[in-house]
Amino acid sequence: MVKVTVGKAEDPWCEIDLTEEDVEDWRKGVDITEEKLKEVIQLPPITLDNCHEREDGDLQPLDYEQSERTLGKWDEITFEEEVNGKYWHAVIMALHRIREDFVKKQHFAFTTHLMAKP
Numbered sequence: 642m643v644k645v646t647v648g649k650a651e652d653p654w655c656e657i658d659l660t661e662e663d664v665e666d667w668r669k670g671v672d673i674t675e676e677k678l679k680e681v682i683q684l685p686p687i688t689l690d691n692c693h694e695r696e697d698g699d700l701q702p703l704d705y706e707q708s709e710r711t712l713g714k715w716d717e718i719t720f721e722e723e724v725n726g727k728y729w730h731a732v733i734m735a736l737h738r739i740r741e742d743f744v745k746k747q748h749f750a751f752t753t754h755l756m757a758k759p
Contacts, residue, residue, distance in 0.1 A: 642659070643658065643720055644658055650719065655678060657680075670730065671738070
């Protein structure tokens with residue numbers, strides 16, 4: 642089992658454990674890693690109250706009081722020991738999926754809010 646830290650060690654976004662079995666299959670490894678990350682990662686909330694302040698594609702957190710981090714800038718990915726490319730692939734692709742999902746939800750909230758305005 643290998644501990645993976647996403648973010649700087651002094652202020653990580655999250656930490657998960659991955660096994661060789663988790664990443665054995667390239668595609669399933671991304672799915673498993675994504676689920677593990679989703680269980681522990683804390684993303685900024687998407688609210689209708691503040692989505693009008695956002696610009697399309699803006700990845701700054703929606704609630705500036707709650708988080709000063711930039712989604713999509715994970716700072717660092719650290720493994721507690723040397724790992725092969727399957728681990729890197731699983732983590733990077735899982736983070737990419739999470740980011741894409743966040744952007745899609747953000748865009749939907751922004752568009753819905755704009756359409757609701759008189």
